[in-house]
Amino acid sequence: MLDIAFVKPALPRGGALVLPVAEDSGGLGGLAADLDAAAGGALKRALAAAEFKGRKGQSCTIWAPMPDGAAGPSRIVAVGLGKASELSAEAAEAAGGAALPQVRSEREATVAADGMPPELAAAFAMGMALRGYRFHRYRTQEKDEDKPKLERVSLATGSVPDAKAAWAPMRAVAEGVFLARDLVSEPPNVLNPETMADRCRDLEKLGVQVEILGPKEMKKLGMGAMLGVAQGSVNEPRIAVMQWFGASGNGNGKKAKPQGKPVAFIGKGVTFDTGGISIKPAGGMEDMKFDMAGGAAVIGLMAALAGRRAKVDAVGLVGMVENMPSGNAQRPGDVVKTMSGKTVEVINTDAEGRLVLADVMSYCQDRFQPAAMVDLATLTGAIIVALGHEHAGLFSNDDELAARITAAGKGTAEACWRMPLGDAYDKQIRSDIADMKNVGGGRQGGSITAAQFLQRFVGGGGKDKDKGKNGGDGQQHLPWAHLDIAGTAWTTKDLPSVPKGATGFGVRLLDRMVAAHYEG
Numbered sequence: 001m002l003d004i005a006f007v008k009p010a011l012p013r014g015g016a017l018v019l020p021v022a023e024d025s026g027g028l029g030g031l032a033a034d035l036d037a038a039a040g041g042a043l044k045r046a047l048a049a050a051e052f053k054g055r056k057g058q059s060c061t062i063w064a065p066m067p068d069g070a071a072g073p074s075r076i077v078a079v080g081l082g083k084a085s086e087l088s089a090e091a092a093e094a095a096g097g098a099a100l101p102q103v104r105s106e107r108e109a110t111v112a113a114d115g116m117p118p119e120l121a122a123a124f125a126m127g128m129a130l131r132g133y134r135f136h137r138y139r140t141q142e143k144d145e146d147k148p149k150l151e152r153v154s155l156a157t158g159s160v161p162d163a164k165a166a167w168a169p170m171r172a173v174a175e176g177v178f179l180a181r182d183l184v185s186e187p188p189n190v191l192n193p194e195t196m197a198d199r200c201r202d203l204e205k206l207g208v209q210v211e212i213l214g215p216k217e218m219k220k221l222g223m224g225a226m227l228g229v230a231q232g233s234v235n236e237p238r239i240a241v242m243q244w245f246g247a248s249g250n251g252n253g254k255k256a257k258p259q260g261k262p263v264a265f266i267g268k269g270v271t272f273d274t275g276g277i278s279i280k281p282a283g284g285m286e287d288m289k290f291d292m293a294g295g296a297a298v299i300g301l302m303a304a305l306a307g308r309r310a311k312v313d314a315v316g317l318v319g320m321v322e323n324m325p326s327g328n329a330q331r332p333g334d335v336v337k338t339m340s341g342k343t344v345e346v347i348n349t350d351a352e353g354r355l356v357l358a359d360v361m362s363y364c365q366d367r368f369q370p371a372a373m374v375d376l377a378t379l380t381g382a383i384i385v386a387l388g389h390e391h392a393g394l395f396s397n398d399d400e401l402a403a404r405i406t407a408a409g410k411g412t413a414e415a416c417w418r419m420p421l422g423d424a425y426d427k428q429i430r431s432d433i434a435d436m437k438n439v440g441g442g443r444q445g446g447s448i449t450a451a452q453f454l455q456r457f458v459g460g461g462g463k464d465k466d467k468g469k470n471g472g473d474g475q476q477h478l479p480w481a482h483l484d485i486a487g488t489a490w491t492t493k494d495l496p497s498v499p500k501g502a503t504g505f506g507v508r509l510l511d512r513m514v515a516a517h518y519e520g
């Protein structure tokens with residue numbers, strides 16, 4: 001991650017100078033005006049000549065702006081903030097993201113953020129940090145001149161303490177996003193259920209309590225659906241259970257006094273999805289390394305919550321398996337018994353994510369009786385048909401929870417669009433020989449029938465002994481939401497705060513939702 005600092009306004013002696021400019025700001029002020037004066041008015045003239053107006057997304061680079069012999073930046077990058085009256089944290093972040101590629105060949109950059117409130121200076125820094133992400137572990141032959149050189153960004157602000165205070169938790173969230181992106185970017189021969197579980201264990205350093213379940217435990221718990229998916233692979237499945245006691249804990253995340261109901265996050269962690277015996281076509285199959293992006297988001301989220309010492313009790317569970325064809329693989333037609341006791345006829349072995357989530361959701365409810373439960377999964381190609389790459393599909397049995405997630409998405413550039421649930425869809429997963437089948441009749445509404453499948457494991461998640469407990473038999477309502485992130489986990493084009501590749505979608509969204517509603 002970029003080294004981000006907040007400093008008192010002063011003209012930099014070298015490196016890049018970034019100038020965030022609002023559209024109707026009426027000329028340059030503060031540092032920018034000082035610089036313009038030092039450069040003999042060259043800055044204003046250059047911006048006018050480039051027709052730079054400060055519009056959103058607009059940027060303009062001025063090279064070697066200083067007169068001979070004068071100390072100063074080697075380039076100035078003006079970036080548009082849009083209308084001053086509409087200036088928001090999202091706009092500041094997007095401008096920071098847009099600025100980053102223009103300055104990454106300099107070792108240092110200074111941002112003249114002295115004209116904006118300190119929280120927006122921090123948001124601008126967030127955009128630069130997030131856009132500056134790179135996954136380069138496996139490059140060995142990159143030429144020096146192609147490597148980004150930017151190491152340090154100093155934001156000049158009128159209030160250094162306020163900007164620093166705003167940045168500290170944002171930095172922890174950015175670390176969580178980076179962790180999620182790293183996990184998603186790893187190739188599937190490196191990241192398998194076991195090595196992914198190791199990465200979960202690393203969160204212990206942050207004060208997260210981590211347990212890993214293996215196939216033995218899963219067998220004992222009756223997780224036939226999870227084990228059915230796993231059985232075709234030589235890589236054993238794992239379930240990670242991560243607990244952060246930020247509300248009831250003693251300040252370092254360790255449980256101190258009895259805990260109230262936690263908020264629960266569940267992720268699909270299919271480290272590679274070949275489809276199994278219902279094998280996928282070869283074209284684009286390599287993309288299926290990102291079929292663990294829901295799990296990565298949960299891990300990144302737990303790291304973010306712990307990293308910023310969030311005052312919340314949260315649990316994160318990730319079901320990690322590899323979906324492979326083999327002589328021992330699950331067949332279309334198999335019937336498996338889930339932890340809930342419900343049986344599933346496996347019509348298509350490529351609809352494996354819902355099988356994994358079903359057992360992890362039951363385990364979560366049985367063990368934690370959560371106050372709310374949100375799952376994230378690259379669950380269906382159908383959600384991409386419906387929403388493209390612009391929104392994640394949001395399914396929920398609870399209007400309030402759905403509204404909270406939607407609102408959090410608007411503030412974090414992780415947009416969600418609510419999709420319907422209903423009996424007419426549920427009927428489509430009835431089986432002739434078992435309690436349900438794992439796919440609907442046809443391809444239509446495929447992301448909805450997948451969500452219906454999951455909903456069958458919300459409430460009544462446990463066996464008879466759990467009747468009456470929250471989530472035990474549907475007697476008490478358990479707010480649940482499912483995010484289908486198949487279209488948003490990966491981007492093939494650069495976005496303001498996301499270079500192309502793994503997005504880390506879900507970390508910022510759910511961190512924001514927790515901050516707004518679940519921290520006491």
Ligand code: BES
Nearest residue numbers: 291348350351378379380381382439486
């Ligand atoms: N992991 C896929 C869904 C997916 C597709 C994610 C494309 C990202 C991009 C999931 O396991 C899957 O294969 N779903 C099937 C379901 C079908 C068999 C009912 C699908 O979407 O085709």
Ligand code: MN
Nearest residue numbers: 273350351352
């Ligand atoms: Mn699949």
Ligand code: ZN
Nearest residue numbers: 270273291353
């Ligand atoms: Zn899958």
